[in-house]
Amino acid sequence: MSTQSSSGPAGFSLGALARRPETGTVIGLLVVYTFFAVLGGPVFMGAPGWSSWLNIAAEVGIIALPVGLLMISGEFDMSVGAVVPASSMMTAMLAGHYGLPAMIAICGGLGVGLLVGFVNGLIITRTTIPSLIATIGMMFAVMGLTLGFAVLIKGSTSVSYVPDPLTKSLLGQFINGMFSVSILWWAGFVAAYFWFLHISPIGNWVFALGGEKESARNAGVPTNKLTIGLFMMSGFSAAFVGVAQVMTYQQAQVAGGQSFIFNSIMCVVIGGVLLTGGAGSVVGIVLGTMTFTIVNQGIFFASLDPNIGSIIIGVLLLVAVLSNDTFRALALSYATRKK
Amino acid sequence: MADQAPILELQNVDKSFGPIDVLSDINLKVHAGEVLCLLGDNGAGKSTLIKTLCGVYTPTRGKILMDGKEVHFTRPRDAQEMGISTVHQFGGTFPLMSIGRSFFVGVEPTKGWGPFKRFDRKTANEISVKAVQDFGITRIDDGDRLVGGLSGGERQSLAIARAVHFGARVLILDEPTAALGVKQASHVLRIVNEAKKRGLAVIFITHQVMHALAVGDHFAVLIRGKLAANFMKGEKSREEITDLMAGGEDMATLEAQIAGEDTELHSPAHVRTSQQD
Numbered sequence: 001m002s003t004q005s006s007s008g009p010a011g012f013s014l015g016a017l018a019r020r021p022e023t024g025t026v027i028g029l030l031v032v033y034t035f036f037a038v039l040g041g042p043v044f045m046g047a048p049g050w051s052s053w054l055n056i057a058a059e060v061g062i063i064a065l066p067v068g069l070l071m072i073s074g075e076f077d078m079s080v081g082a083v084v085p086a087s088s089m090m091t092a093m094l095a096g097h098y099g100l101p102a103m104i105a106i107c108g109g110l111g112v113g114l115l116v117g118f119v120n121g122l123i124i125t126r127t128t129i130p131s132l133i134a135t136i137g138m139m140f141a142v143m144g145l146t147l148g149f150a151v152l153i154k155g156s157t158s159v160s161y162v163p164d165p166l167t168k169s170l171l172g173q174f175i176n177g178m179f180s181v182s183i184l185w186w187a188g189f190v191a192a193y194f195w196f197l198h199i200s201p202i203g204n205w206v207f208a209l210g211g212e213k214e215s216a217r218n219a220g221v222p223t224n225k226l227t228i229g230l231f232m233m234s235g236f237s238a239a240f241v242g243v244a245q246v247m248t249y250q251q252a253q254v255a256g257g258q259s260f261i262f263n264s265i266m267c268v269v270i271g272g273v274l275l276t277g278g279a280g281s282v283v284g285i286v287l288g289t290m291t292f293t294i295v296n297q298g299i300f301f302a303s304l305d306p307n308i309g310s311i312i313i314g315v316l317l318l319v320a321v322l323s324n325d326t327f328r329a330l331a332l333s334y335a336t337r338k339k
Numbered sequence: 340m341a342d343q344a345p346i347l348e349l350q351n352v353d354k355s356f357g358p359i360d361v362l363s364d365i366n367l368k369v370h371a372g373e374v375l376c377l378l379g380d381n382g383a384g385k386s387t388l389i390k391t392l393c394g395v396y397t398p399t400r401g402k403i404l405m406d407g408k409e410v411h412f413t414r415p416r417d418a419q420e421m422g423i424s425t426v427h428q429f430g431g432t433f434p435l436m437s438i439g440r441s442f443f444v445g446v447e448p449t450k451g452w453g454p455f456k457r458f459d460r461k462t463a464n465e466i467s468v469k470a471v472q473d474f475g476i477t478r479i480d481d482g483d484r485l486v487g488g489l490s491g492g493e494r495q496s497l498a499i500a501r502a503v504h505f506g507a508r509v510l511i512l513d514e515p516t517a518a519l520g521v522k523q524a525s526h527v528l529r530i531v532n533e534a535k536k537r538g539l540a541v542i543f544i545t546h547q548v549m550h551a552l553a554v555g556d557h558f559a560v561l562i563r564g565k566l567a568a569n570f571m572k573g574e575k576s577r578e579e580i581t582d583l584m585a586g587g588e589d590m591a592t593l594e595a596q597i598a599g600e601d602t603e604l605h606s607p608a609h610v611r612t613s614q615q616d
Contacts, residue, residue, distance in 0.1 A: 201447035201458045204436075208444040211433030218415050218425075220445030279435040332434065332487040 024323040025272050025287040028316065032291050036298030044301035051178035053290075053297040058182035059241050060263050061289040065193045066234035068268040068285040072197075073230055074210040074277030075124065075131040079116055080238040080264060082142035084257035087112045087242030089146050089159060092252035096161030097154060106167075106243050113239025114232050116142055121228030139261070147254045157254040163247045172247030182244050189237065194282040206230070210277030266313065267292045270320040272327070279328065291316065344407035345370050346540045347392070347423070347509050352401035354387055361387045362564045365401070369509065369540040369557070374531060376551035377544045378580065379561035385544050388561065389511055392542070393425045394418035424507035426498040426515060434487030438479065441486050442467035442501050470500040474530050492523030496530050503534060510534055511542045516550050528554050548581050 037045050063080050070077050087109040095105035116138060123134045150157055163172060173181045197203040205226055208216040217223045238260070246252050271288025273280030295316065299309035345368035354362040362384050369375045379385045390396045392403070394412030402409050405421055412418045415425075433441045443463045449456040464482025471479045476496045479489070486494060495515045502510055512531065516524040531554045534541055545551050551558065558575070560568040560583045568575070568583050575583075 199457045201449050201456060204440050204444060204447050204458055207436050207440065208433055211436055211441075215433065216444060218419070220416065220419075274435070278433065328435065332485055 022272055022281060022284045022287060024320070024327055025270065025284050025291065028270065028320065029287055029291045029294070032294050032298070032312075032316070036294060036302055039304070040298055040301030044298060047176070047178055049297075049301055051180075052301075053293040054183050055180040056297060057289050057293040058180055058186040059244075060260065060267055060293065061186045061286065062182070062189050062241050063234075063238050063260050064264040064267040064271075064285055064289050065189055065282065066230065066237045067264040068271065068273050068280055068282070069193065069197060069206060070131075070230050070234055071265075071268055071273045071275065072210045072277055072280040073206045073227065074213065075227065075230070076135060076265070077120065077231060077234045078132065078135040078261050079120060079138040079142060080234060081258040081261035082139040082146070083113050083116050083235055083238035084242040084245070084260055085252070085254055086116070086142050086146040087239035088246045088252040089150055089242075089254060091243050091246045092159040092161040093150075093153065095163070095246075096159050096252075102163055102167040105161075106171075109243040109246070110236060110239045113235035113237070113242070115235070117232035117235025118228060120235070121224075121231035124231070125224040125227050150254050158251055160251045161246055162250050168247055170247075171244045172249075180248065182241075182248075185240070185244070189240075190282060190286055197282050202226075207278060210279075263292065266317055269324070270316055272320070272324055274324055274328065275321065288320075343370065345404075346406060347542075348404040348407075349392075350402040350404065352391065352398045352403070354384075354391055354396060355399045360564060362391070362398075365566055367559055367566070367569070369542060371508070371540050372535055372538045373556045374535050374541045374543055374554050375557045375559060376555035377542060377559050377561065378546060378548065378551055378583075380546060382563075383561040384564040385561055386513075387564075389425065389513055389542075389544060392418070392509075393423055393511055422506055422508035423511065424502035424505070424509070425511040425513060426495065426502060427513050432486045432494055432498055434485065436486055437464075437483045438471075438486055438489075438497065439464035439467045439482035442470070442482075442497070442504075446505065466504070467497075467501075470504045471497055474500050474503075474533055476500075476526070476530075490523055491519050492526035495519075495527045499527075499530050499534060503537065503539065507539065509540045509542065511544070513544050514546075515543070516545060516547060524550060548577055551580075552577060 040049060043049055063084075067077055067080060090112045091105045091109035093105075094100045094108045095102055100108075120131075120135055120138055123129060123138070124131045127134070147157065150159065169181070171181065171185075175181060197206060205216065205221045208219065208221055209223055209226055213223060241260070242252075242257070267289040268280070268285055269275060269288070270291050271280070271284035271286070273284060273288075292313065295309055295312050299306055299312075347367075347369045349365050349367045352362060352365040353360065365388065367375070377385055377388065387396065391398055394415040394417050397411070397413065403412070404410065410417075410421060412421075433444070436444075439460060440458075440463065443466075448459040448462045448466070450459045450462075451457045460482075468479060468482045471493075474496055476493055479493060479497070486497065489497065495512075499510065499512070499515075515527050515531075519527065528550060531541055531543060535554070535556075541554075543551065543554065556572050558568070558570055558572070558580065559566060560580065562583070568580075
């Protein structure tokens with residue numbers, strides 16, 4: 001055992017690094033950043049460039065984290081796109097229309113997310129409806145309810161609310177007039193989800209659940225509770241973004257938020273999470289989110305046709321899925337070689 | 340062996356799904372340190388019998404006894420808590436998880452305190468690697484390896500080692516050698532022997548007579564849901580057993596099959612039929 005160089009138990013090697021699924025994402029990130037840095041020049045590499053993509057990354061990123069965890073556990077959540085406007089509408093309605101304290105309004109908004117997540121979880125664990133379909137259904141139902149109540153109560157599709165300075169500074173402020181405070185919240189969410197998935201013992205259950213549900217249940221993992229919990233996390237995170245939007249833009253809109261559905265899934269897949277579940281990492285999801293938003297915003301700095309940005313993202317997605325499969329194959333082949 | 344109550348005993352067990360009787364009047368005993376080979380062709384009721392033993396189904400009539408006392412399993416967890424562990428054909432493990440992580444799914448070792456408990460990767464890896472190596476699989480030495488990178492035999496061995504580590508007393512192996520080559524299969528058979536030496540009762544489900552004869556002490560043959568034969572090692576010849584498995588029909592075809600089995604025990608046809616199970 002002492003003579004092994006590349007596969008020793010505690011060894012660190014380039015070979016092992018190359019087999020980590022995040023490696024592909026890092027390469028993608030560097031290529032994309034260099035590409036836009038060359039085209040966008042110093043403006044893109046300076047504070048304006050960084051703030052522009054980080055502000056977007058923070059919002060998508062907060063949602064992509066739990067969406068990624070769900071994907072690792074073998075489920076999809078499409079309802080996040082409806083939870084964002086629903087929670088911001090709830091917050092603006094409670095605080096702006098009914099004049100309740102900001103704290104209660106925020107709790108109300110976050111409560112919407114938790115409730116939608118809980119119902120999603122119930123539907124998926126109690127029925128045989130695949131999560132993709134169940135959460136699409138949920139998305140339309142929540143969208144309809146949001147619009148219905150907004151028109152019923154307010155008679156309009158938007159509600160405005162001017163937050164008090166403290167709330168504004170915590171959730172809707174721009175630091176230096178450029179960097180959204182959400183970026184700090186994103187960092188906090190990343191730390192919390194990293195702990196949950198990779199350090200706490202429960203993280204092991206998430207991987208097992210996505211690996212093989214039946215075996216996980218037989219091994220004693222409370223699969224139903226875990227699934228419901230993960231959907232509630234995703235509802236909560238989406239609602240958090242909705243609440244932060246009210247505090248930032250001082251207004252809640254019935255529409256909007258649908259872009260989060262595909263964007264969050266793309267961030268997650270570019271970040272190396274397997275669509276079929278069972279593998280992925282928080283670091284990968286963060287890197288995927290950064291890559292996605294750099295392309296998204298870099299287009300404007302590079303003064304390219306925005307359609308080219310969509311093409312780049314499309315290609316990136318295909319390459320990501322292909323390389324995820326390749327890295328998985330590499331990781332699996334690692335031990336089968338004869339010594 | 341006869342002086343002690345059997346670890347697991349079935350008394351007059353029937354299992355029906357609606358009007359269809361899948362198992363009828365099954366009486367079986369397994370003792371500690373004994374390998375019971377459950378033989379039978381596809382559709383003979385082997386799977387139903389295992390599922391009844393491990394708590395997926397409850398018997399329609401009859402009793403299950405452990406150590407002479409009647410037990411009722413309403414879910415797989417009940418059977419597991421009594422020490423009945425099932426290892427499925429493909430090991431029932433998680434291909435994309437590391438050996439250490441998959442070994443401890445559901446019972447993770449932790450470091451730290453209260454809400455700050457951390458998964459103890461080092462301990463998990465050490466214990467899991469040691470457990471597998473104790474069974475003679477010395478090629479596994481790194482707990483960070485992915486389970487999917489192991490060979491079929493190694494995955495089976497890992498699953499068996501896991502069951503034994505967590506205190507299994509009865510090990511149910513569902514066709515562990517069906518999809519394996521000759522070498523890998525002999526790996527698994529050696530591990531079955533090792534488990535037996537450690538005093539476990541092993542129920543070994545197979546339809547490969549050679550594998551059964553290699554490790555079995557006690558044989559039971561199921562034909563269309565009924566126990567067609569129940570005998571100890573050495574009481575019947577291989578030809579008689581194969582004959583029984585095929586239901587005693589069409590001797591000419593049977594003999595051709597037996598001749599075929601000597602030379603092509605692991606022919607693709609075998610693998611294919613077993614996977615349809």
